[in-house]
Amino acid sequence: MSNDFAQFQETFFEEAGDHLAVVEEGLLALEQHPEDLDLLNKIFRSAHSIKGTSGMFGFNAVAQFTHKMETLLDLLRNGQKVVTPHIADLLLKSTDCLKLLIDAAKTGSAVDDKTVHRLTSELAAASDTKVKAEAKVEKENRSSSSTALASTATFLIAWTPPEWLFQRGLDPLQIFKELADLGTVSQVTVDTTKLPELAAMDPEKCYLSWTMKFETAKDRQVVDAVFEFVREDSVLSITEEVKGKELGVRGEERPSPLTPDGLEGEPKPLGEILVETGVVSRETLDHALAQQKRVGEILIEQHAVTPQQIEQALQKQKQQGSTAQSKKSETTSIRVDTDKIDKLINLVGELVITQSMLSELGVRFEMSQMPVLLERMAQLEHNTREIQERVMGIRMLPIGTAFSRFPRLVRDLSAKAGKKIQLVLSGEETELDKTVIESIGDPLTHLVRNSADHGLEAPEERLDNNKPELGTIRLNAFHAGGSICVTVEDDGRGLDRDKILAKAIKQGLVSEHEKLSDDQIWPLIFKPGFSTAEKVTDVSGRGVGMDVVKRNIEGLGGAITIKTALGKGTIFTLKLPLTLAIIEGMTVRVGKETYIVPLLSILESIQPKAGAMKTVVGRGELIDVRNTYLPMMRLYDVFSLQPEFTDPAKAILLILETEGEQVAVMVDEILGQQQVVIKSMEQNFRKVDGIAGATILGDGTVGFILDVRGLIEMSRRIVPVAA
Numbered sequence: 001m002s003n004d005f006a007q008f009q010e011t012f013f014e015e016a017g018d019h020l021a022v023v024e025e026g027l028l029a030l031e032q033h034p035e036d037l038d039l040l041n042k043i044f045r046s047a048h049s050i051k052g053t054s055g056m057f058g059f060n061a062v063a064q065f066t067h068k069m070e071t072l073l074d075l076l077r078n079g080q081k082v083v084t085p086h087i088a089d090l091l092l093k094s095t096d097c098l099k100l101l102i103d104a105a106k107t108g109s110a111v112d113d114k115t116v117h118r119l120t121s122e123l124a125a126a127s128d129t130k131v132k133a134e135a136k137v138e139k140e141n142r143s144s145s146s147t148a149l150a151s152t153a154t155f156l157i158a159w160t161p162p163e164w165l166f167q168r169g170l171d172p173l174q175i176f177k178e179l180a181d182l183g184t185v186s187q188v189t190v191d192t193t194k195l196p197e198l199a200a201m202d203p204e205k206c207y208l209s210w211t212m213k214f215e216t217a218k219d220r221q222v223v224d225a226v227f228e229f230v231r232e233d234s235v236l237s238i239t240e241e242v243k244g245k246e247l248g249v250r251g252e253e254r255p256s257p258l259t260p261d262g263l264e265g266e267p268k269p270l271g272e273i274l275v276e277t278g279v280v281s282r283e284t285l286d287h288a289l290a291q292q293k294r295v296g297e298i299l300i301e302q303h304a305v306t307p308q309q310i311e312q313a314l315q316k317q318k319q320q321g322s323t324a325q326s327k328k329s330e331t332t333s334i335r336v337d338t339d340k341i342d343k344l345i346n347l348v349g350e351l352v353i354t355q356s357m358l359s360e361l362g363v364r365f366e367m368s369q370m371p372v373l374l375e376r377m378a379q380l381e382h383n384t385r386e387i388q389e390r391v392m393g394i395r396m397l398p399i400g401t402a403f404s405r406f407p408r409l410v411r412d413l414s415a416k417a418g419k420k421i422q423l424v425l426s427g428e429e430t431e432l433d434k435t436v437i438e439s440i441g442d443p444l445t446h447l448v449r450n451s452a453d454h455g456l457e458a459p460e461e462r463l464d465n466n467k468p469e470l471g472t473i474r475l476n477a478f479h480a481g482g483s484i485c486v487t488v489e490d491d492g493r494g495l496d497r498d499k500i501l502a503k504a505i506k507q508g509l510v511s512e513h514e515k516l517s518d519d520q521i522w523p524l525i526f527k528p529g530f531s532t533a534e535k536v537t538d539v540s541g542r543g544v545g546m547d548v549v550k551r552n553i554e555g556l557g558g559a560i561t562i563k564t565a566l567g568k569g570t571i572f573t574l575k576l577p578l579t580l581a582i583i584e585g586m587t588v589r590v591g592k593e594t595y596i597v598p599l600l601s602i603l604e605s606i607q608p609k610a611g612a613m614k615t616v617v618g619r620g621e622l623i624d625v626r627n628t629y630l631p632m633m634r635l636y637d638v639f640s641l642q643p644e645f646t647d648p649a650k651a652i653l654l655i656l657e658t659e660g661e662q663v664a665v666m667v668d669e670i671l672g673q674q675q676v677v678i679k680s681m682e683q684n685f686r687k688v689d690g691i692a693g694a695t696i697l698g699d700g701t702v703g704f705i706l707d708v709r710g711l712i713e714m715s716r717r718i719v720p721v722a723a
Contacts (some may be wrong), residue, residue, distance in 0.1 A: 012053050013106050019046040020102070021404060024095050027088060028407045034083035044073045050098070052228065055174035059105045062098065063174070065116065067181065068123040069094050075127055087126060092408070094119050152183075152217050154241040160191075160209040162233035170230060172206070178226045183216025209235075334434055336394050344390045351383045388675075392579055395435070399477045399486070400428030402437045406448055410473060413452040420459055420470045421452055427477035432484050433579035439556055440486065440576065443549040447488040447572050448473060450546070455492035455570055465567065467491070483558075483600055486574040495564040500524055503531075522562040526550040554709060557583070557598070557692070559658060575600075583678060585705065587671040587697075588654070591641040594703045595667075596676050596695060601708040603655040603662070605670060610649040623653060623664045630655065631712075632664045638690055638714060644668040658708045665711065678705060690714050 026043040033039065047070045055063035069091065075081045097119050104111045157179075161172055179185050191209040195201070216223065220240065227236055358376050361369065403425050414421040456462075456471035463469055474489040497518060504510045504524045524530060528547040553560050557577050564570040577583060577600070585596035612624045613632065622629040632653070636643035645651040645668055653664045676695040681688055692707035 009057060009106075012057055013102065015053065016050055016102050019050050020095060020099055022046040024092065024408055025404060027091050027095065028411060030083055031085070031088045034088075037077060040073065040077040044070065044077055047073055048225070050102075052174075052178070052226075054102075054105070055177065056170040056230070058171050059102075061111075061116075062101045062105055065094070065098060065101055065120060068120055068127070069098070072123055072127045081126075090119075090122055090126060094123060152215055153220075155214045155216070155223060156211070156237075156239045156241065157214055157223075158209070158211040158235075158237040159227070160235035161206045161230060163205045163207075164233070165206040165230065166204050172208075172210075172230075175226060175230070176212075179212075179214055179216075179223075182218050182222060182226070183214055185212055185214055187211075187213040334395065334397070340390065340394055344387065344394070347383060347387045347390060351380075351387060354380050354383055388582075392433075392582060393431075395433050395579065396431040397434050397437055398428055399430050399432050399437060399484070400425075402441055402444065403428050403475055403477075405441070406444070406475060409445065409448060410452060413449065417453060418458065419452070419456055421456060422470055422472050424472060424474045425476075426474070430477040430479065430484060432477075432576070436484075436556060436576055436579065439552065440574065443552045443574070444475070444486070444488065446546065446549045448475070451488060451490040451492065451570070455490040455494075457493055480575070484576045484578060486576065487571055488574075489569065489571040491569040494566040494568055494570050495522060495525070495562070496566060497521055522564065525562075526560075582675055583705070584673065585676045586654075586673050587703065588652075588667040589669040589671055590635045590639070590667050591643050593639070593641055594671065594697060594701065595635070596703050596705045597654060597656070597665075598692075598705070598708065599673065601656045601658055603657050606653050606655065607651075608648050608653055613648050623648065625655065625664065630662050630664045632666060633711060633714075634666045636666075638711070656708045656711070658712065661712055663708075663712050665706075676703070676705065 023043050023046050026039055026046075030036065030039055030043070047066055051063050051066040051070055054060075054066065072081075072087070072091065076083060076087070081087070097116060100111050101116070103109065159175070165172060176185060176188070189211045191211070192207075194207050194209065196207065201207075214223070220238075223238060227234070227238075354376060358373075358380065361373060361376060365373065406425075407423055410421055410423040413419075451473050456473070457465070457467070459469045462471065472491050474487070476487045476489070478485055500521055501510070501516070501524075504521075504527075505512050507527075507530065509524060509527055509530070510516060526546045526549070530546070550560060553574055553576070559575045561573045561575070562570065563573070583596075584599040586599055586602055588595050588597060606625065608623055608625075614622050614624070614629070616622055619631070621632040621634075623632045632648070634643075634646075635641070636646075643651075648666055651666050651668055652670055653666055654670075656663050656665055678693040679695060681691055681693055688704075690707055690710045691704050692710070693705045695703050695705060697703045
């Protein structure tokens with residue numbers, strides 16, 4: 001497969017994913033607004049685009065199945081059928097099946113043929129009214145000449161495809177199949193006069209032209225749409241016969257450029273054309289075909305292997321090829337607003353101008369020009385910072401792309417659990433780094449599923465508690481300082497403090513006599529294997545979801561908090577960084593080493609009074625911060641450094657917080673705040689406890705970014721056993 005072909009295929013799969021999202025989103029909205037004709041047309045257009053492009057690439061299974069969906073959708077938008085819950089459910093299931101077919105076309109994997117055949121039959125049955133109507137129209141057209149002439153149009157179509165047709169993996173025969181679905185194709189003529197000599201022929205180029213007669217009851221726009229995906233660089237003439245005249249694309253009289261005196265029917269194989277045009281003889285062609293042997297056939301003739309061994313090897317080769325192709329085709333891309341690109345180009349232009357002025361200044365620099373140099377440097381810094389922000393903005397996508405999966409998920413969960421649930425989305429326009437958006441999909445799915453299964457009560461239970469029968473799950477995203485907050489809220493039964501505490505004691509997670517606040521009890525639900533569900537369902541109850549949520553969010557450098565009220569509902573709040581590539585950090589010094597502390601983790605910095613530090617047996621050093629004792633870490637002890645200060649009263653303490661836990665970290669000096677680019681330690685060296693990554697500082701040295709969660713875990717391991 002050529003690189004160009006692979007690129008075009010990858011573009012098709014991306015666009016197909018976008019169209020599938022439009023179809024699914026539209027069908028969910030159509031259930032609530034079955035009379036919305038604009039919505040039906042939007043769904044139909046996306047389905048038609050999938051059918052057309054998949055057929056061009058030879059994905060016939062996708063094209064044929066989509067055609068069945070398109071038939072039913074056309075029936076709905078023409079008013080011959082109405083949207084019922086059964087039809088909406090059938091189309092949603094068909095959309096799921098279409099996703100599987102497209103994934104199979106992309107990866108080469110197998111699909112469940114029984115499911116495809118079943119859904120195809122159901123779609124055909126649902127479209128039966130249209131089939132009968134079309135048969136009736138066809139019968140009336142044949143029996144009534146005047147009526148037929150009034151309702152049927154005849155087009156003369158002449159089409160010379162672009163030379164790159166085969167290079168992009170497109171199949172010209174798909175055009176004929178689509179036309180046949182719309183009407184009757186006749187008098188097909190193939191023009192082979194443009195075929196070059198054999199030596200000059202490029203097998204990846206298309207040299208053929210077709211002319212045909214086409215009768216249909218559809219309007220001109222429908223016929224034009226068939227050629228939508230091959231119109232570029234094509235020579236196309238679509239003329240309509242009206243009272244003996246042919247009207248061209250703009251209505252002017254136009255003769256057909258090709259005369260119907262060539263070959264009729266489908267194009268013949270290339271070898272047959274070469275024989276008929278006298279390029280090669282029949283004997284030469286037969287001899288050439290006879291010599292085309294495969295390695296396996298030769299080995300069998302030499303008795304080196306058995307046919308069974310060849311078959312096994314071919315199966316293995318096919319599996320390996322599918323896997324390799326799947327990995328090769330796994331590329332990531334992002335669609336960017338052209339306005340962002342334009343602004344970035346303008347900034348690069350300003351940067352070039354600034355660089356040019358600095359170069360000229362450097363050639364004839366004198367000390368008297370120092371103010372000018374400083375001004376130019378400030379301008380360079382400003383341009384560089386703005387370019388950095390613009391480039392980061394290119395990676396920013398609306399979080400609505402992550403929210404889009406949940407309307408369908410909640411709909412299915414509602415039907416499965418026998419509950420009435422509505423999903424309310426807000427803040428979908430809030431932008432977040434593409435990597436973060438891709439990573440929060442699974443955590444949000446776990447939270448939404450748990451809200452639907454555990455959080456919301458059954459309709460009869462809600463009525464008994466004076467609640468509306470319809471339960472609500474809310475997904476909201478908003479900016480909070482330098483981070484993004486995503487909340488998953490339900491108006492269900494809330495978390496039961498006593499039940500959670502009893503289960504934690506039973507599992508040995510806490511002591512029976514230990515007194516815990518609510519803020520200490522709620523995080524217990526994130527422990528592996530912890531679940532208060534009375535029965536296990538196929539949705540939740542095994543205690544394997546919430547710990548995954550916590551790990552994934554922490555892996556992104558975020559945090560999760562819980563706010564709940566018994567009988568009123570629960571709110572999960574995810575606090576996430578805007579991007580994983582750049583963070584706002586506070587630069588600190590310990591001895592001669594420089595470290596960066598994530599700004600989001602810093603609550604405050606203090607210089608404690610003498611005597612504020614206490615040592616407690618079994619808990620180590622504690623520092624009194626406004627009558628609250630926090631564990632204290634000496635950073636020079638953690639990384640074996642020679643500090644400037646060992647007395648906390650002379651040093652600086654940073655009060656850091658993560659997941660509701662706080663720790664005081666002792667440093668020598670705070671140098672300032674700056675944005676830093678994160679470089680992975682694990683990819684370039686190895687994992688180091690207490691270090692989240694590294695960056696290059698302004699003086700060219702390496703600065704380490706502290707992992708606050710890791711520091712707290714380390715502080716527990718280095719607690720002294722005695723005062």
